[in-house]
Amino acid sequence: MxxxxxxxxxxxxxxxxxxxxxxxxxxxxxxxxxxxxxxxxxxxxxxxxxxxxxxxxxxxxxxxxxxxxxxxxxxxxxxxxxGVMKSHHHLYCMESDVIKDYVDEELDELLQNYFEKKNLPGFKIEDIVLQVKGTFNK
Amino acid sequence: MxxxxxxxxxxxxxxxxxxxxxxxxxxxxxxxxxxxxxxxxxxxxxxxxxxxxxxxxxxxxxxxxxxxxxxxxxxxxxxxxxGVMKSHHHLYCMESDVIKDYVDEELDELLQNYFEKKNLPGFKIEDIVLQVKGTFNK
DNA sequence: TATCTAAATGAGAATTATTCTCTTTTAGGA
DNA sequence: TCCTAAAAGAGAATAATTCTCATTTAGATA
Missing domain, CATH: 1.10.10.10 (Winged helix-like DNA-binding domain superfamily/Winged helix DNA-binding domain)
Structure with missing residues (x-):
């Protein structure tokens, strides 16, 4: 940039x-x-x-x-x-303070379709962010 | 309780x-x-x-x-x-400070299957929490 | 290009959430 | 009932963030 x-x-x-x-x-x-x-x-x-x-x-x-x-x-x-504004998720390492961006358009589409079908009554979704917690292999 | x-x-x-x-x-x-x-x-x-x-x-x-x-x-x-320890997600209202619990086992299974297939290399997933941001209809 | 003004910055005090220290109290096993 | 490690109380300390207000500046306008 x-x-x-x-x-x-x-x-x-x-x-x-x-x-x-x-x-x-x-x-x-x-x-x-x-x-x-x-x-x-x-x-x-x-x-x-x-x-x-x-x-x-x-x-x-x-x-x-x-x-x-x-x-x-x-x-x-x-x-x-x-600084990454594109829709993305986060991998949180539970053993360190690393947070890695996770971009996955296939997943985003899957989720979008899922919630379109589901249609949460009374709630209008703007954005979905996954917090994926786990550990990076050493 | x-x-x-x-x-x-x-x-x-x-x-x-x-x-x-x-x-x-x-x-x-x-x-x-x-x-x-x-x-x-x-x-x-x-x-x-x-x-x-x-x-x-x-x-x-x-x-x-x-x-x-x-x-x-x-x-x-x-x-x-x-205080809810069962795996669940959150609906965040962007216009107020309301955070609603969202339990959806079908979604959990979907995600689990997805990531099993995907198999993020170098990362072992322990838990996935969705932050669903949006607004509650008035 | 020079001028003007609302917006931005600097400096440091103030605030606020949280943690720490140390003394006193207490839960629960012996 | 007694004993002791664990927990709680009190309030000082810390650390991140916000606030205040005087000064500076970006950039719109003439």
């Missing part, structure tokens, strides 16, 4: 393009494994030591509100952030 | 039966919609005004460790608790 692409993402959403927002989005895209706010802060302070912690939280909030980033909650109640 | 049942649950897990633990488990079973620690504290303080906040957190931790209660992950950063 180039700087130009990141800039466009912000502009498309009507968000002002600031160095802080660029740095934070860049950090989320570069840091793998769904970084925490702290991971992001550590990362961007290398290049932008003057960025305020509060700004990072405020920007993260704005990015989530504008659907440029997703929040992911872990078993250990720490909030993490995910 | 009777007091006797709750008591048995604690005993089965080798946990000492204390009034605090009884009250907290009772609160989780009585409070609907996946209470937060704060909800639980407010609820039990009516009957047990002297219970310490720290004790509630400690007991919740012990209950989760002993699989008498589950933690529920939400998009927001407050932890919520669930």
């Amino acid at each position: 180039s700087s130009e692409d990141i800039k466009n993402k912000l502009t498309e959403r009507g968000l002002k393009v600031t160095p802080q927002r660029m740095a934070i989005l860049e950090a989320i895209y570069n840091l793998k494994n769904h970084p925490t706010a702290e991971n992001i802060i550590d990362y961007i302070k290398k290049m932008h030591p003057n960025i305020a912690t509060g700004t990072v939280y405020k920007v993260l909030g704005a990015l989530v509100d504008n659907r440029l980033v997703k929040k992911v909650k872990t078993e250990n109640d720490i909030m993490r952030y995910d | 009777s007091s006797e049942d709750i008591k048995n649950k604690l005993t089965e897990r080798g946990l000492k039966v204390t009034p605090q633990r009884m009250a907290i488990l009772e609160a989780i079973y009585n409070l609907k919609n996946h209470p937060t620690a704060e909800n639980i504290i407010d609820y039990i303080k009516k009957m047990h005004p002297n219970i310490a906040t720290g004790t509630v957190y400690k007991v919740l931790g012990a209950l989760v460790d002993n699989r008498l209660v589950k933690k529920v992950k939400t998009e927001n950063d407050i932890m919520r608790y669930d």
Whole structure:
């Protein structure tokens, strides 16, 4: 993801393009494994030591509100952030803090068909996310 | 769920039966919609005004460790608790803080078969929980 | 291009959920 | 009934996040 692409993402959403927002989005895209706010802060302070912690939280909030980033909650109640906006699921390792994205369009279609038939009365489904818990083989 | 049942649950897990633990488990079973620690504290303080906040957190931790209660992950950063231990999914309302349990054995079987065929290499699945996001019809 | 203003940032205090420490109490086995 | 490890109480400590308000800035407009 180039700087130009990141800039466009912000502009498309009507968000002002600031160095802080660029740095934070860049950090989320570069840091793998769904970084925490702290991971992001550590990362961007290398290049932008003057960025305020509060700004990072405020920007993260704005990015989530504008659907440029997703929040992911872990078993250990720490909030993490995910730059992959395409519908996808998560594999949670129960032995480490790894969360792996899992994209499976066949599964998505299966689920969509299932719930179309099922038609939960009184509930309109917008999105389905699987939390698949288990362990990665060593 | 009777007091006797709750008591048995604690005993089965080798946990000492204390009034605090009884009250907290009772609160989780009585409070609907996946209470937060704060909800639980407010609820039990009516009957047990002297219970310490720290004790509630400690007991919740012990209950989760002993699989008498589950933690529920939400998009927001407050932890919520669930006394239903049977495998089930959640319907998250995006317009309110309602989280409804969703039990569907047909779906569970479908998913199990799907992943048996799929056989994610390098990952051993223990549990699958669906976060179904949407809105309840008004 | 210069100006203007609402929006964004910085700095650090404030808040809030949760954990920790240490003393006292208690459940339940001997 | 006694004993002891486990649990609870009290409140301080911690850590993540939010808030406040003064200053700066992006980008729309003239």
